[in-house]
Each structure stands twice: as C-alpha cells, then as structure tokens.
Amino acid sequence: MNKDLQCNIHKNCPILFIDMLQASKKTLQCAQCVSNKIEEISFIYIPQVTNIEENLFLNNWPPISDNQLRKKIIQLKNENEDVIQKVIDFYDQLTQEIIKIISEKKKEQLIAVEKTLEFKLKIVDQYCKMASLNKINQFLVNESQKYEEIEKALKEQIDSQYNRIDEYTTILQSMIKQYELISKFNIQESTQIKDNVIELVKIINLFPSNNFDVSDEMLSLDNLAVYQKKLDQEYEINKKDNVKIELLINQLDICNKQLSNKINQLDWYLDDYLSSQQILIAKYQIEKAEFTNELQKIQKLSPKDIIYSSQNNSQNYIQAKLNSQGKILIQRIKSGSSYNECYINYVLKPQKKYLFRINLFQSKNNFTFNIGLNQYFNSYFLNNNGMSFQIQQLTQNQNQENQIIDPLAVAKTLEFRVCIQEQLMEYRNYPNYTNVVTLNYKKSINTNGQYYLGIQFTQDYLGDKLEIFDIQELDQFPNN
Numbered sequence: 001m002n003k004d005l006q007c008n009i010h011k012n013c014p015i016l017f018i019d020m021l022q023a024s025k026k027t028l029q030c031a032q033c034v035s036n037k038i039e040e041i042s043f044i045y046i047p048q049v050t051n052i053e054e055n056l057f058l059n060n061w062p063p064i065s066d067n068q069l070r071k072k073i074i075q076l077k078n079e080n081e082d083v084i085q086k087v088i089d090f091y092d093q094l095t096q097e098i099i100k101i102i103s104e105k106k107k108e109q110l111i112a113v114e115k116t117l118e119f120k121l122k123i124v125d126q127y128c129k130m131a132s133l134n135k136i137n138q139f140l141v142n143e144s145q146k147y148e149e150i151e152k153a154l155k156e157q158i159d160s161q162y163n164r165i166d167e168y169t170t171i172l173q174s175m176i177k178q179y180e181l182i183s184k185f186n187i188q189e190s191t192q193i194k195d196n197v198i199e200l201v202k203i204i205n206l207f208p209s210n211n212f213d214v215s216d217e218m219l220s221l222d223n224l225a226v227y228q229k230k231l232d233q234e235y236e237i238n239k240k241d242n243v244k245i246e247l248l249i250n251q252l253d254i255c256n257k258q259l260s261n262k263i264n265q266l267d268w269y270l271d272d273y274l275s276s277q278q279i280l281i282a283k284y285q286i287e288k289a290e291f292t293n294e295l296q297k298i299q300k301l302s303p304k305d306i307i308y309s310s311q312n313n314s315q316n317y318i319q320a321k322l323n324s325q326g327k328i329l330i331q332r333i334k335s336g337s338s339y340n341e342c343y344i345n346y347v348l349k350p351q352k353k354y355l356f357r358i359n360l361f362q363s364k365n366n367f368t369f370n371i372g373l374n375q376y377f378n379s380y381f382l383n384n385n386g387m388s389f390q391i392q393q394l395t396q397n398q399n400q401e402n403q404i405i406d407p408l409a410v411a412k413t414l415e416f417r418v419c420i421q422e423q424l425m426e427y428r429n430y431p432n433y434t435n436v437v438t439l440n441y442k443k444s445i446n447t448n449g450q451y452y453l454g455i456q457f458t459q460d461y462l463g464d465k466l467e468i469f470d471i472q473e474l475d476q477f478p479n480n
C-alpha cells in the first residue's frame, strides 16, 4: 500500500477507507473523514483490500441495482441449513422403508411356500391313508387264517373302500383344488408390478432435473442473452415437468385409494375399477374443456355472463345485450336509481394479465362510471372497496357539466389492465395510450384473491352505456 497516501483535508491522517458510493465526493477517506459520517455503510477498510483476503465478502460491494437480490446473496452466504443431510435422510428412509416392507413380504411369502409344501405332503398322505394298505397287509400277515377267510376279508375290505369311492374322489379333488389355488406361483404379474414400482422410484426427485451447466464463459456480457434464454427454457421445462408430476401424483393417489379400499373388499369387481378410471379420465377432460370454455366465454361475452348486483335492485335499471357487432353493451334502461352495478361472471386468475377495452357513451358530461374489482356481487358497492376507478370527466369544460351530448357518440375508448398477483390496475386511453391512470391503493388488492370485474353506473342518467369490445387474458401485457 502507498504509505504516503494522506488525507487532503485532515493533515497527516493516512487514508484508510474507500467510499464505494457512486459519485462520491471524496473516494479516499481517512479515519476522521469516516468518523464524521459513521452511519454510512459504504466504506471499505483499505487494509482488507490490500491484503486481499481471498473471497472477502462485502455487504455493500459490488454495485448491483437490486437490493432484494443482494439480500438473497447475503442470505445464501449465511445459510447453513444442512440440505445434504436432508437428502441423505430422505433416501436412507426411503431405502429402509422399502427394505422393511420387502423383507417382511419375503418372510410372509416363505411362510406361504412352507404351507403349500406341507399341504402337498398332506395330500400324498391322505391318498395313502385312503389306500389303507396297512389293513390289507394285516389280512396277509395273519398266519392263522385260512385261504377262504383271507379271500373274504380282503373282498370285504376292498368293497368297503369301493363304497367310499365318491368320498375319496371328492376329498382328493378338493384338496388338489386347494393346492392348485395356494401354490400358484405368480412370477409374471409380480414381475410386472416390480417393474412398475422401479419406474416409479426412478421418478422420485428432491430437486428439479435440469440441463444446466453454466460455464464461466456464460457469465459474461457477451453471453448473457444466451444464458437468459437458456434460463427461460429451463423454467418452461420445469413448469411442464411440475404439471406432469402433479398429474401423475393425482392419478397414483386415486389408484392407491382404490387399491386400499377395494383390494380388501370381497366384491371388488373389475367393472367398478374400470368405470372409476373412466370417470377419472372424463373428469380431466371436463376440466380441460371447462378451461377452454371459460376462455372463450370471457373473450366472447354474452348477456348471460353478466350478473347484476342486488344492491339498489340493479337488474331493474341496467341491462346487458349484444349490439349489432355481437359485442356486449351495458346500458341504463330506466331512471330512478343511482349506483347500479353489474359484474362479468368470471373469476380473474391472479397470475394472468387482462385487457378490457371499453367504449364509453355518456349522456351528460359528468362522472358517471366506476370500473373496478370486487370479490362479491352483493355485499359491497364497487366504489367503496378501494379497488375501482371513477372514470374521470370526459371533457375538460366544467361549464358544460349537464349539457346533453350525442348519445351515439363514443365519449371515450379506454383500455383497462388488471393483474391481481401484481396488484396492478390501471386504465389508459386507447389506442393512443397518452394517459395512464393507476390505482392508488394497490395494497387493497389481495394477490391471491378471487375478483370479478365490475361496472357501476353512478348517476341516474338515462342513455349512459358502455360497450366491452375486446377482452384478452394474457401472460404478458403488450409493450406500451
């Protein structure tokens, strides 16, 4: 270090710190300079840098524009959760559980084999018993008996055994049947199940599978775009993988429940199982179809998709219908009430971005429409929940406030943008986008909330109407 480096303000004070702030008035600082502004954390102690402790970690350097990002990195550095141990534990446990089940099964099956072997001997034994050779033998070994006596006794014995021919046959038939039943060695099906289980075990991942291999060359300005593109691709793959796994888990879950429910049940018919599988598949198809329908519904709105608030008997005062272009038109049809409102019967998906393009027709120059979000149709007026806009006066001339204007003229065309998750709600003039009005109380939008788009006619002016001519559900807003 340059030992002669001294402060140009404080005499004879060696320079000890660097002020890392951008556009700092004085980058080289002595101890006195620093003590004057002790609250600043932008200083680096020079000896640390000159001794170059390898990988010296600073909480305020290098410069990055995202504070959250810095926090995450500092957190990474301080994190000492033992993930490795968790992975080891998970697989050890999995291994143990599987080994336990399998070794119990093995014992159980060996006992079953023993039983069949015993039973096999029992059948042979039973067959021998029925032959009653010992009895026959008795007659032959008895030396005191004469030929005729032996002939007679044997004949009787043989006849008596013939008398039991049906009994013998039925008993042996039953025993063989039982044996065949219990000794059926089912290697083929068991192998199939084994293969399936092995495939399943292969799917178990604690971390997402990915093709990431970020080389040092990637981490340069030249390759940054490539890196980001790759990152986006991996995100997409990961998203799809997650969906697949979720579906698989659902399927397995249902199969599992059916297995444990049904396999112990005596009257488990294959028909039941197949039909429940069909129901399951049908359910997915319906969900998919509903999803598509919903999308079509919001894009091609019909009057029956409009729900009127019961507040102030709104259905009596405003009405939706299709105009000649097939677009939805909502208008005041009767006077005598104000603050009448209606909703599009479609729950906005929090993660999606919505565009609603609307033509406003106003009969008078006054604040007349409120447009915004509501969680319920009937409990709160749209203008009271902090999530709506009172569409600003359409002309600037205050004197003309109550002047009647041409009811056929479009007073204003607006584009509403809504994204629940981002607590974003704004509107702009369309298509020029010269003015943007953003919702002030963003925080009132719950990022996971269920919201409907609502329209309120605040004034009792017959002839007020609006036309929703375009609705889009998007992943990204257009760039303007």
Ligand SMILES: [Zn+2]
Binding pocket: 007, 008, 009, 010, 013, 029, 030, 031, 032, 033, 034
């Ligand atoms: Zn100084």
